[in-house]
Amino acid sequence: xxxxxxxxxxxxxxxxxxxxxxxxxxxxxxxxxxxxxxxxxxxxxxxxxxxxxxxxxxxxxxxxxxxxxxxxxxxxxxxxxxxxxxxxxxxxxxxxxxxxxxxxxxxxxxxxxxxxxxxxxxxxxxxxxxxxxxxxxxxxxxxxxxxxxxxxxxxxxxxxxxxxxxxxxxxxxxxxxxxxxxxxxxxxxxxxxxxxxxxxxxxxxxxxxxxxxxxxxxxxxxxxxxxxxxxxxxxxxxxxxxxxxxxxxxxxxxxxxxxxxxxxxxxxxxxxxxxxxxxxxxxxxxxxxxxxxxxxxxxxxxxxxxxxxxxxxxxxxxxxxxxxxxxxxxxxxxxxxxxxxxxxxxxxxxxxxxxxxxxxxxxxxxxxxxxxxxxxxxxxxxxxxxxxxxxxxxxxxxxxxxxxxxxxxxxxxxxxxxxxxxxxxxxxxxxxxxxxxxxxxxxxxxxxxxxxxxxxxxxxxxxxxxxxxxxx
Amino acid sequence: xxxxxxxxxxxxxxxxxxxxxxxxxxxxxxxxxxxxxxxxxxxxxxxxxxxxxxxxxxxxxxxxxxxxxxxxxxxxxxxxxxxxxxxxxxxxxxxxxxxxxxxxxxxxxxxxxxxxxxxxxxxxxxxxxxxxxxxxxxxxxxxxxxxxxxxxxxxxxxxxxxxxxxxxxxxxxxxxxxxxxxxxxxxxxxxxxxxxxxxxxxxxxxxxxxxxxxxxxxxxxxxxxxxxxxxxxxxxxxxxxxxxxxxxxxxxxxxxxxxxxxxxxxxxxxxxxxxxxxxxxxxxxxxxxxxxxxxxxxxxxxxxxxxxxxxxxxxxxxxxxxxxxxxxxxxxxxxxxxxxxxxxxxxxxxxxxxxxxxxxxxxxxxxxxxxxxxx
Numbered sequence: 001x002x003x004x005x006x007x008x009x010x011x012x013x014x015x016x017x018x019x020x021x022x023x024x025x026x027x028x029x030x031x032x033x034x035x036x037x038x039x040x041x042x043x044x045x046x047x048x049x050x051x052x053x054x055x056x057x058x059x060x061x062x063x064x065x066x067x068x069x070x071x072x073x074x075x076x077x078x079x080x081x082x083x084x085x086x087x088x089x090x091x092x093x094x095x096x097x098x099x100x101x102x103x104x105x106x107x108x109x110x111x112x113x114x115x116x117x118x119x120x121x122x123x124x125x126x127x128x129x130x131x132x133x134x135x136x137x138x139x140x141x142x143x144x145x146x147x148x149x150x151x152x153x154x155x156x157x158x159x160x161x162x163x164x165x166x167x168x169x170x171x172x173x174x175x176x177x178x179x180x181x182x183x184x185x186x187x188x189x190x191x192x193x194x195x196x197x198x199x200x201x202x203x204x205x206x207x208x209x210x211x212x213x214x215x216x217x218x219x220x221x222x223x224x225x226x227x228x229x230x231x232x233x234x235x236x237x238x239x240x241x242x243x244x245x246x247x248x249x250x251x252x253x254x255x256x257x258x259x260x261x262x263x264x265x266x267x268x269x270x271x272x273x274x275x276x277x278x279x280x281x282x283x284x285x286x287x288x289x290x291x292x293x294x295x296x297x298x299x300x301x302x303x304x305x306x307x308x309x310x311x312x313x314x315x316x317x318x319x320x321x322x323x324x325x326x327x328x329x330x331x332x333x334x335x336x337x338x339x340x341x342x343x344x345x346x347x348x349x350x351x352x353x354x355x356x357x358x359x360x361x362x363x364x365x366x367x368x369x370x371x372x373x374x375x376x377x378x379x380x381x382x383x384x385x386x387x388x389x390x391x392x393x394x395x396x397x398x399x400x401x402x403x404x405x406x407x408x409x410x411x412x413x414x415x416x417x418x419x420x421x422x423x424x425x426x427x428x429x430x431x432x433x434x435x436x437x438x439x440x441x442x443x444x445x446x447x448x449x450x451x452x453x454x455x456x457x458x459x460x461x462x463x464x465x466x467x468x469x470x471x472x
Numbered sequence: 473x474x475x476x477x478x479x480x481x482x483x484x485x486x487x488x489x490x491x492x493x494x495x496x497x498x499x500x501x502x503x504x505x506x507x508x509x510x511x512x513x514x515x516x517x518x519x520x521x522x523x524x525x526x527x528x529x530x531x532x533x534x535x536x537x538x539x540x541x542x543x544x545x546x547x548x549x550x551x552x553x554x555x556x557x558x559x560x561x562x563x564x565x566x567x568x569x570x571x572x573x574x575x576x577x578x579x580x581x582x583x584x585x586x587x588x589x590x591x592x593x594x595x596x597x598x599x600x601x602x603x604x605x606x607x608x609x610x611x612x613x614x615x616x617x618x619x620x621x622x623x624x625x626x627x628x629x630x631x632x633x634x635x636x637x638x639x640x641x642x643x644x645x646x647x648x649x650x651x652x653x654x655x656x657x658x659x660x661x662x663x664x665x666x667x668x669x670x671x672x673x674x675x676x677x678x679x680x681x682x683x684x685x686x687x688x689x690x691x692x693x694x695x696x697x698x699x700x701x702x703x704x705x706x707x708x709x710x711x712x713x714x715x716x717x718x719x720x721x722x723x724x725x726x727x728x729x730x731x732x733x734x735x736x737x738x739x740x741x742x743x744x745x746x747x748x749x750x751x752x753x754x755x756x757x758x759x760x761x762x763x764x765x766x767x768x769x770x771x772x773x774x775x776x777x778x779x780x781x782x783x784x785x786x787x788x789x790x791x792x793x794x795x796x797x798x799x800x801x802x803x804x805x806x807x808x809x810x811x812x813x814x815x816x817x818x819x820x821x822x823x824x825x826x827x828x829x830x831x832x833x834x835x836x837x838x839x840x841x842x843x844x845x846x847x
Binding site (some may be wrong): 186 | 775776777780781783784787788789790795814818821822826828831832834835838839841842844845846
């Protein structure tokens with residue numbers, strides 16, 4: 001095959017796929033999973049689901065239940081023990097799920113029966129701290145508990161869809177994430193830690209890499225400061241107001257509030273114990289006193305949109321002071337760091353003929369302060385994303401190009417980590433996984449020829465594989 | 473007389489025809505009149521030429537009427553096709569054959585095509601085709617032949633510069649040449665012994681003036697590494713010459729055409745080279761304030777990034793007694809092998825290219841410098 005043709009085809013295809021409207025994908029989801037959880041009635045679900053594969057699942061489930069029942073009768077043991085033996089993960093989650101959503105549970109149940117050593121592309125090990133280099137290229141499931149805690153609002157709509165489809169968040173264990181985790185594990189937190197800048201092609205798995213790292217650090221009781229997408233701050237049509245605390249800066253209070261709620265949801269257990277160290281007088285009546293719980297500051301930020309940006313600034317200050325006092329470690333996760341160093345789409349509130357530079361946003365300024373503080377106990381894992389740039393400025397996907405000379409000098413020393421497209425082994429595992437999850441519907445795609453075709457069309461780009469496999 | 477008959481022949485309309493006719497007719501009339509008037513036998517018609525008599529007889533036979541002789545005007549009736557065709561074929565036979573058809577295989581090409589010229593299809597013995605057909609029906613789907621092909625005229629040709637031509641030129645120029653100096657076997661030798669290269673051109677043509685404005689241009693080339701320069705002088709010289717430095721070949725190129733004559737331009741170019749070289753060795757007091765961005769190459773040691781990195785390393789060493797950077801001054805830290813490698817990797821990215829390989833180098837050197845252990 002001609003490689004140039006291949007590249008052109010794949011680029012065309014990925015562009016085509018990226019522009020595919022989301023609502024259509026959701027429609028597919030609905031028809032695939034069954035209409036809704038409230039109905040719960042079997043006939044409607046059966047109509048909605050594809051006719052070929054569904055009965056086998058139902059049968060297998062019935063069989064499994066019958067087996068369990070027969071075992072119960074034969075052994076005359078307690079019901080709880082048999083259930084726990086049948087499902088390796090926590091049985092409580094299953095019960096809670098059964099009540100809520102039947103079709104998803106069908107998938108989950110059938111999957112769990114198969115998450116054994118038989119499947120070469122899956123691992124039962126859902127704790128990322130146990131992942132070693134020999135786990136590379138294998139999927140693991142983020143447990144339901146972790147999913148609700150660390151990924152309350154998903155980083156990407158793409159992941160939300162995937163998690164809903166597969167009945168759980170599955171992440172592939174890949175080399176760059178393992179590398180970062182390995183370095184973090186071995187380094188001592190007494191000194192300033194490096195910034196990792198993850199770069200790679202579009203759809204190459206940068207976000208899944210940082211979410212894997214985030215999962216690991218969350219498990220290790222790190223404070224997570226996560227910006228899901230910088231794009232929301234610099235491209236969104238939100239209200240802009242001139243800052244009252246910093247002259248010449250601009251507030252984006254809606255986004256700030258959003259971030260505060262995201263922060264509160266991510267770090268709920270750690271926030272409980274924290275106290276405000278400095279007292280601040282917002283107005284004559286509204287005062288945050290030193291010694292009051294941090295939750296009060298968060299509540300104030302959510303209540304009073306006007307001061308949200310300043311609250312974020314103060315929250316970050318509090319986090320930093322706690323980090324210097326060795327109370328906990330901090331992980332800073334920013335998806336699209338280069339968005340901090342480029343002009344935004346928003347106009348200046350007082351001079352509407354001018355666009356705001358991202359450096360002149362209060363939020364960006366306070367995050368940059370942490371990033372360049374050189375504080376101990378702080379690790380930063382960021383991505384650089386070419387999608388934040390204009391269409392004609394996407395020549396390369398490398399960090400120095402995307403950040404620019406000044407920004408990259410400001411961020412030094414950082415460790416660039418490349419996320420490549422799938423290797424042959426990874427793409428094989430990925431397609432195995434998709435076919436097992438029935439993401440690939442067409443039987444032609446399960447053959448070797450079909451797989452070759454998918455590889456050819458996508459050039460092993462993970463996002464393109466997901467889209468093309470779904471289109472089959 | 474002639475005018476009278478001319479008017480009588482209405483409808484002829486052409487004075488020339490009338491005059492010719494009048495001349496002939498008048499003689500006939502005179503003859504007839506004399507015949508009618510005289511009683512004696514007329515003499516033999518010696519005055520009339522034979523052809524005309526024959527013609528009139530033929531006409532008599534045709535019409536069968538002796539009384540009226542029809543008047544035949546030459547050229548009035550259309551010529552017969554046979555005759556026309558014959559004439560054409562005769563003309564075609566007379567045409568010279570194409571030269572390429574007559575040419576022998578031992579033909580001296582330089583005599584056929586002595587100088588540069590527009591393509592002549594008749595003298596080039598090559599089966600050439602040029603042009604475009606829009607569809608299969610046009611020219612029967614075949615690209616037009618060279619015969620009468622204007623497309624071939626548009627294309628510049630080098631038929632005057634074939635190997636035999638060059639050989640002949642060389643033979644002609646040989647008597648003006650001197651033997652090649654000994655010891656200059658390679659280009660490298662030439663550059664070693666004659667580091668300054670001066671390029672001029674002369675133009676020779678037939679015209680009212682022997683001057684050509686292009687002949688005054690002089691190019692002086694020197695390899696930069698041949699000049700004796702220290703680090704400061706090299707940087708200053710490069711700043712002074714600007715885009716006259718060819719980075720790929722490491723050459724300084726001065727091209728001068730401002731003065732009217734060649735000699736003046738040459739002197740000026742040499743003067744420029746000398747002045748730039750001498751100026752580069754001077755150091756002004758304000759040159760100490762030079763910053764990192766003023767350099768042509770990326771200078772990590774002069775950038776703000778260096779300060780940040782050193783601070784970072786120093787604060788790292790505070791917490792860790794086993795660190796290499798423990799209790800070290802800034803200068804000592806910069807002397808470390810790890811930091812030097814890192815600076816090299818960074819400058820490589822800025823100077824050369826931000827390729828994946830260079831970034832991987834940077835990653836390794838950064839990990840080494842920050843003393844992060846990887847498995």
